Amino acid sequence: MNDDRDHHPLHTPVIDWFDDNARDLPWRRPEAGAWGVMVSEFMLQQTPVSRVLPVYGQWLERWPTPGALAADPSGEAVRAWGRLGYPRRALRLHAAATAIAQLHNGEVPTDHAELLALPGVGEYTAAAVASFAYGQRHAVLDTNVRRVFARAVTGVEYPPNATTAAERRVAHRMLPADEATAARWAAATMELGALICTARGPECVRCPIAGQCAWRLAGSPEHDGPPRRGQTYAGTDRQVRGRLLAVLREATEPVPQAALDAVWHEPVQRARALDGLVADGLVEPLQDGMYRLPG
DNA sequence: TACTCGTGGTG
DNA sequence: TCACCAAGAGT
Incomplete structure (x- = not known):
């Protein structure tokens, strides 16, 4: 098992960049705990960080444990959700807290399969909680990571509309062998997608892997696949x-x-x-x- | 698979 | 200005 097989040339520059540029977000602090990570992941599903921040703080202050949330009516969770959008997430977070209280002794499960079984926890959130809260080795495929891999590895501007098996293979192939490094890699690739490798107007001049990016090396070709589905809203x-x-x-x-x-x-x-x-x-x-x- | 499900900021 | 975009899940 030599290092060459486990180490990819993108690992070190991305993780080093993360060491210097990671945002100080409350759910990344040690005191957040697994419950804080889980709450943040629910709130961040399709919702920008800037809008989550104030609600997250109020939520954790009011319900510092899954048991505290489970003890209140689900309607209170919906009310406290405020204008984050997709309020069914509030209901599912309340249901997840109830399941944690009843089935897991009030502790957010560490096992990936047990996380996945919770209401509102899908492929992404299960991997994210296991990785960010517990330091485990999982492919964490959110919209940011998918875009980074689409560009840096696959050489196209955007990933497909829905996550594909090919994307999962790329993510697993890129995942560092070492558990702690893999968890760091997951957070770092996500942050790179959020801050540098953005959907519109990526700041390639500040990107730590611009020189190795397959998309850049191909001349940054524009997306040519089927149009990305717009989200009409007015009148719906x-x-x-x-x-x-x-x-x-x-x-x-x-x-x-x-x-x-x-x-x-x-x-x-x-x-x-x-x-x-x-x-x-x-x-x-x-x-x-x-x-x-x-x- | 493709569609539904909120809300608000932005290039 | 307005279409696009934002740490997805469930069906």
């Missing part, structure tokens, strides 16, 4: 759901149907959105046409 059920839930988040008492009817003019879509929120467990219907966040 998601917008209506957002407005409905905003009313309920800001209300301390149950809200009458009329208050919800006021947020959207079209009755069929409005009813469909409300039904969807109830079906998702984000809204609880009471008697006499009153609604509230789940108690």
Whole structure:
């Protein structure tokens, strides 16, 4: 087992760059613990760091352990989620905390398979918690890492829309053999994608591996595959759901149907959105046409 | 697989 | 200005 087989030329420059440029984020501090890491990973799913920071601090102050969150109603989690978006994540984080309290003695599991079994924990989050919180060796494939590998290794501007087996193979092939180094590598590649190798306007002049980047060496060819799916929002059920839930988040008492009817003019879509929120467990219907966040 | 699911900042 | 983008998961 000589080093040449376990070490890739990109490892040292990326990790050295991370040593000098890593942001001081609260979930990276030792006192965050595994629960802090898990909370941050839920909040960061499709949501920028800048918007997560204030909510994360309030959340950990109020619910410093999974058991503390599990002891409160799920609706309180939805309320505290605020405007982070995708509020089902709040519900799933509450459900994950409940499972941790009941099945794992209140401790965030260290085992990857047990993490994956928790509500709201998928391929990425399970690997991220195991790697960042527990220093384990896992391929952590988020949108940043996928973009870094697409460029530096594969030589294309953007990764596919959905994670492919080929991407997983690249990630595993690139993963350092040593456990602690692998965990460092995971955080470093993610940070490189977030700060330098960004989707639009990458700062290649500041990139520690610009000289070895397959995409640069190929002349930075533009993306040529199928168009990346845009996310239309205006006029969708998601917008209506957002407005409905905003009313309920800001209300301390149950809200009458009329208050919800006021947020959207079209009755069929409005009813469909409300039904969807109830079906998702984000809204609880009471008697006499009153609604509230789940108690 | 492709689609749904929020919200707000930005080039 | 507005389409794109942001530490994905579930179905």
